[in-house]
């Protein structure tokens with residue numbers, strides 16, 4: 001309803017039917033038809049819309065399990081999964097596995113973030129930096145990082161250092177690439193403006209280059225967050241003796257699908273929460289942008 | 295008569311033998327031009343005749359361009375571009391005071407926004423402004439510097455006709471209050487003769503015509519006194535009578 005009122009064409013033009021019927025020449029004219037445009041923006045966001053899909057999925061899963069349509073050995077019921085999670089939690093293994101995994105992802109992500117930002121700033125803001133850094137990173141990017149695993153195991157052993165290193169590499173690349181291209185793609189019109197206003201180089205970088213590069217930075221940040229979880233899963237399942245991936249790997253040996261699903265759900269929650277956090281920060285920081293997703 | 299008085303104060307802009315070329319092409323081919331302090335000058339010319347090149351040379355924005363000649367312009371100069379060039383990530387007031395220093399910067403920014411009729415929009419984001427409002431904000435940004443010389447490169451070129459007329463009035467008012475020298479680049483003959491006291495035509499890399507418009511302000515587009523200037527300028531631009539009739 002409220003949108004109708006805001007729509008000028010609807011609010012201003014009286015509809016012919018409820019306005020002086022059959023008087024004078026009015027009815028001789030072609031009837032005034034209400035012209036309203038098709039709104040192309042997707043419209044207002046439904047409340048908690050991101051949860052709708054998962055909740056529906058959960059309901060279907062529960063219904064199918066209750067109806068006995070699912071083989072409990074392949075896909076256990078939601079309540080079985082919950083009970084298993086509670087068990088694992090009370091005997092302490094789940095808590096320590098989660099902590100281990102979070103620590104790996106956290107350290108790896110933090111190092112990748114700092115490294116990616118530092119390198120992008122150095123390469124994006126100075127020609128010397130660009131010459132030294134950009135080609136090297138582009139080369140690094142061409143090699144799939146997970147392919148480096150054997151080499152890094154030989155160099156660093158299969159301890160935590162190795163895992164954190166791999167995660168950091170996976171994270172820094174998209175952050176570097178997006179931030180660097182945003183920094184060097186600064187609109188020339190704004191460079192001219194800075195010159196006209198007599199900005200110093202520091203002012204120019206702080207007030208024009210960096211704020212202008214933030215949208216690109218956030219694209220890289222979100223890719224980096226996704227990359228950190230992805231590489232965590234891979235690393236923990238091939239060579240670990242602790243962590244969520246290890247828990248799932250062992251469960252596979254014992255045929256415990258319920259434990260595997262607990263692990264998957266926790267990975268999913270990690271991913272969802274971290275992505276939402278980045279989106280929230282992005283929306284705060286880039287509040288000057290008015291886009292379709294607002 | 296007026297020239298005697300003008301010669302007493304040093305000119306705000308002094309240009310002699312200015313050349314600028316891109317590749318083999320001489321876009322400016324020996325420009326000689328003095329602009330007395332406080333004069334309102336319009337620069338006409340076909341698209342591609344080098345108007346922006348000249349303005350950018352005066353503004354000192356042409357580091358990469360080859361050329362020679364002498365050019366003196368005041369340190370305190372402001373430029374208004376065809377696009378408002380507001381930074382989308384700064385609110386209007388923060389755009390207006392970009393690069394200024396001092397405790398009273400915000401105060402001066404507010405005063406400038408009030409002068410251009412944007413009081414109350416200090417905290418708006420640039421993409422919430424209409425084209426005309428954005429251009430007003432750009433004018434406010436140039437006013438904050440209290441310029442001795444205001445350079446404007448087709449500042450109203452992207453605006454609709456009604457908004458453009460309002461902006462003409464505003465620009466003339468601001469000029470009367472602050473008296474900077476103005477060099478307004480435009481391709482619109484009417485805009486030039488309604489606003490400026492002196493109109494230049496850039497042709498083949500030189501100032502082809504230099505006329506002072508001695509008609510009292512405020513001027514109306516239909517002022518019959520302007521007709522004669524209009525015809526001279528169209529002739530200098532090589533526009534024939536019937537084309538004139540078709541375009542205006």
Ligand SMILES: Nc1ncnc2c1ncn2[C@@H]1O[C@H](COP(=O)(O)OP(=O)(O)O)[C@@H](O)[C@H]1O
Nearest residue numbers: 316317321339340341342343344345346347348
């Ligand atoms: N950066 C540049 N590189 C090469 N050619 C240019 C450049 N800037 C302008 N020119 C050329 O110089 C001529 C004059 O351009 P300009 O001063 O922008 O014209 P105007 O503003 O009068 O339309 C045009 O032919 C244009 O193509």
Ligand SMILES: [Mg+2]
Nearest residue numbers: 345346347447
């Ligand atoms: Mg131009």
